[in-house]
Structures are given as C-alpha cells and as structure tokens.
Amino acid sequence: MAAHTSRAFLSLGRINVPGLGLHKSVSRVTYSTGLSTDSSKATTGSPQKGGKKVLSKKYKREPGDPRTELMPVDQDWTAVYPVATPFIPDAIPLPVRMGCPVKGGAPPEKKGNLELIKIPNFLHLTPAAIKKHCEALKPFCTEWPSALDTDAKCDEHFPIKVETKSYVSAGPSIRNPAARIVHLSVKLSSLNLNDQARKKMLKLVGDRYCKDTDILTITADRCPLKQQNYDYAMYLLTVLYHESWKIEAWEAEKTVADMEEYSWEGSLSQENILDVLVRMKEAGEGEGEEVREQLLGRREVQEYKDSVTRLKNEGENESTMLQYKEAVKKVLKL
C-alpha cells in the first residue's frame, strides 16, 4: 500500500514539480519512503538542495532558428543594417570565420565570436546603401558642366587643384582640428616659366615637387581655419611664381657644382678631347679657334659628347658605359 501510495505520489510529484513548487512535502515524502522521520530529518539537507536545484530551473523556451534562415535572398539589406551597428551573427547570412584556428582545424565560427564584434564593420555602407545616400543628396547638388568631359580639359581650364577634408562625427564638439589642412597642387607645365625661372622655382620648392608627374604640391596647415590656410597657400604660389622670375645679382656666381644637369660645353671633358685630337693631328693645319670649331663639328665628337652627357646625367649602367666605350673608340680611331 505504501508502495502504491509512493508510486502515485511519485507520479504526482513528477507532474507537478516543473510547474508549481507546491508539493514540497509531497516530493519529500515521495523520496523518503521507507525511511524513519528521524532519517528524513537527517537527510533534509540534500533533498532540500535537490529541491532548490530542480526549482531554479525555470521554464526556458528553446531558441528558434536564427533570423538568417528566414531572410530572402533579394531582401533590402539597407533595412537590416541602416546604421553602424556591431556585428550580429544571427542577422548576417554569411558563414564568416575569424580568429586563431584550432590545431588542424578552422578558425572559430561567427556564433559568439568576440573578434567579429570588436572590429568595425561597414555593413551599413553597401553599394545599395550608398546609392540611397546619393539619391538623398541629389536634390542639393548641381549638374557637372557638360563641357568638361575629359581630364585633359579639366587640367587645361582648372590647373590648380585644392584638396581639403571635412569630418563629421558625433561627440561633444563638432569641430575637428584636422579639417584645417589644405593641399594645393599645380602642374608646373601650366605655369609660364622659362628655363632659368623653372630651375629657380625647383630650387626654392625642394621636396614639394614630384619629377615624375611634374606636380608641385603646397600643403598649408599652420593657420587654425581652413579658409586662412587656403589663402596662405594661394599667396605662397603667387610669391613663388614672381620670385622665380626675378634675377638677383648673386645668381651670376652660380658654379658648376650648383648646376642641376651636366652640360658638356666648357667642361673638362671637352678640353680633354680637343687636346687629344689636336695632338693626334686629326685636324690638319689651322689656327686655334678654327681648329676647335672644325673638330667640334665632327660626327664622332658629337657622339662622344652625347655619351658623356648621358653618362653624367643618367648615372652609369651597362648601356651608358657601352655607348661611352664605342664613342671613345670612334673618336680615338681605334
């Protein structure tokens, strides 16, 4: 009978425990059948604990499928990620993995991956989102002038290019000190400079000129405001232009060491070769100046001049050396 009762109580206890915690005593009685009350008192602790454990297990519903399963392929992504949001694994239908791979395995998956959450993502700036931004900005823009359809035409009509950056951020202040920097770039070929003025300009400007692209870049950042820096950069350009056209008295003292390029006329090389040729009696009879003119006019001497100039200006490599060798052989008639 007791067994029967216990069985019944057992079943009772089983049914009722998850829902309500009312049948405390019942469960106790159920499990402690056959034991004296004393013993039941003694074992109060463990069923008590067991009871508590069983009770704190609240009703928990199973997590459903992640949202990614329900997303159609042609959904509007800009609605999923309209603003900059941290990475949500269940909202992004991509099987991304990130982190240090387990030995012999793959990097950890995206579910519960802190690495993916830490890094910045640009899921709110997909091409579709950008298109929407552009569409929203269009009413505030004007048309690009139709006459300026090639880069060359832009360079021709607008040779000076000004580059500035502006910054937008949410914070206590909307100002950003980096926004004051102004880069002004202009091609030297579009400025009206003769040979002397160009060389002086290059010396004044130094590193700011790039030989490969022929662009002079002036960066102004010493004033606190962008407009002030822009004015300063324009002023610098004007001053450089006018200064490079002026010729000072001391510029006449320019020495060979100051020259940017090697020029063969009047150099030691010319003296040497003329000397050698005169001694070799190549010119025949004649007086000083005429002999020199005649020798200079010869084809071999011109080739020699070209090879030496090339060697000095371009630096030496196999091809320039070979050219020099051939030229010398021809001049010395070897």
Next chain:
Amino acid sequence: ILHLNERICPIKLFGGSQQQEAVAAESEPEPLSIFRTQENDPACQSEKHFGQYYTLPSAHVRTVFPHGLPMRYKQQVKTFNEACMMVRPPALEVISSLKKTDNSKPAVRYLFYGLKGSGKTMTLCHTIHFCYTQGWLVLHVPDAHLWVKNCKELLPSSFNSSRYDQPLQATEWLRNFRITNEPFLSKIKTKQRYVWTKRESTEEGSTLGELVDQGITRVKTSSDVVGAVMKELRLQSGQPESDFRLAVAVDGVNALWGRSTIRKMNNTAVDPEELTLVYNLRKLMKNDWTGGAIITTLAQTGAVYTSKYSYLPKELLGEKGFDSMDPFIPVSVPNYSEKEFESCYLYYMDRHWLQYPHSRTEDGKKELIFLSNRNPSMLERICGFH
C-alpha cells in the same frame, strides 16, 4: 702533382684539340684538350683559345710579376707548381688594341672594371705578360691603395716642402721595378741632371740603372727617384731615338683620386695629391705622352672610404678621377661564362683540387655554380673546401 704537359707526346696541334693517348690513365684525355692550350705566347692567342688555360713560364713569373699577382693566385701557383692563366675576352680585346697602337699617337687609357673577384687583376697581369713578351718596358704599380694607407714613415719632401715622401713604399717599388726591367736599365740614359743633396747628384747621360740604384741605396731620396724615373720614361718614350715602348699598368687606380687614411702630425688627413708618389703617378696617367699605353684596373678590395658593393667606374673614380681619366676605354670584366666555368672546373679536377667524389657528379657541379654564382674568386675559395 702531375706534370701533364711533359707527358704529352710531341705531336701537338695548334689549340691542342688532338686526342692525347699517352696521358696517364687516371684523367681522361678529353678534358686536357678542352681546357688547356699549348699557345703560351699571348701575342698569338685568339678567340678560339677563349676559356682555355695557358701556362706562364716560371722564369717570366719571377721577373715580370715580383709583386703583381694576387695573393691567392700566388699560393695557387705554389701549390700546383705551375702558373696557368685563363684566356678571357676582356684581356684579348685590350691586347688586340695594344698590337695596333701607333707610336706617334698619345697613349690610350684602358680601364678594367667589374664586380668584386671577377678577375680584373688577373686580366691586367695577362696584358702585362703580353707587353713583356713584346719587349715593352713595363711600369707596374701592383696596388695603388698601398700608397695611400698604412704608411709607417712619412717624411716631408725635400724637393717640394708642401708634399710628403714615403721612403719604404718607394724603395720596395724600385726594387721590383729593377727586377722586371733589367735589360732596359743599361740602355736608357737620363736627359737631365738630378741633385739629391749637396754631395750627391746624378749626372746627365747616366743610365737608368744608376738612378734606380741611387734610390734603393739612399732610402731618403727614393720617392724623388721614383718621380725622376717616371719623368724620364714619360719624356723619352715615343721619341724617334728611343726604341722602347712604355706600358704603364696600375692596379687600383681609384686610389689616386680618392681619400687617404694617412694623417699628418697635427692629425689632419693627407690629401693624396700631397704625396710625392701619387702626384708623380697622376702625371703619368695623363695622356700627354706618346709611344705606349696606360692599362689600369679599378679595385674596391683595398679601397678606403668606399662602399663594398660599388664597382662602376664613375662611383669609384669620383668626379675628379673621371675627368682626369677621360677619355678612356672602359672594359668590363664579367663573371665566368658557362664555357669558362666548365674550363675552370675541369682544371681544378685535373689538378686534384676538388677532393670529394661528390664534386665530380652533376649535382656537385650545380652546387658549385649555385654557391659561387660563377664568380672566379668565390669559386676558387669554395673549391678549396670541396
């Protein structure tokens, strides 16, 4: 060490391409004919001898090169008991130009340049050997760098107070000059009177030998004697009455226009121009004399204040040096070509320099090519370990 030359039967064809059957059994007759040539006269060598080794007679080695050969090559000559040199295109190019030199024209300057260890000094020695066999007077400065560094004794010059003398280097050079040019010493006469001290002077018309002896015995005046010798030779060569031709060979010519490590008493650096030896040698380098040739080499190996990787003429000579040497004929000395490498490899095998059996295999050969990049000096060093 085998003297394979002596075992060959007397039937030798020009170029040595005949099969030699009388050769000892251990080396095949084939390699002998490929890498050696019997043409030991540089004047008769031509393109078909490219890559082949010719032997320098030991008498010539003693007289012509008392101080000219590279150190490692001297050791190799001692080990192999023969002096074999490879015939290479740069040397033959200059030799053929030398054959055509016109005595009445100003001296032509040749400059050998190339990577470190590519064989510039050896090419210079080959050219000098040619000049010697043709009876030219050889003025060989083995390493101009020795004159601008490590000077133990520096005396102010008695002739010109702003210059400095180097007696030790000068006497050594005079001694070697005497060994090389014995036959000329009694033939050439001085054209000027030189006064050394109140009591010593060399009269006009005395032989060059006396001048040289004066320099060797009186060490203090040796640098000025060197200058006098150079001046005499420069003035006399190319003149109709003198029958000799002058070959000036300088190794490490970039030292003349570089910097020196010698310091004066007040610890300021000495400009090379202030050294008597360098000053006189620079005068010889100018092409204002006739009847000979100037053959020079660039050298980075002993150079001071130059980068280890520079080897091109303008970098090593500098602006001043280039302008002084201009116009010159630059001759490039590259690393071994495939044919030359084969030849060198067979030579070392023949001399039993390559000890390990692994180096006789194809793999071993590829390893040598890879390790040395066909650079002659690297190859020589590596073969010593293989």
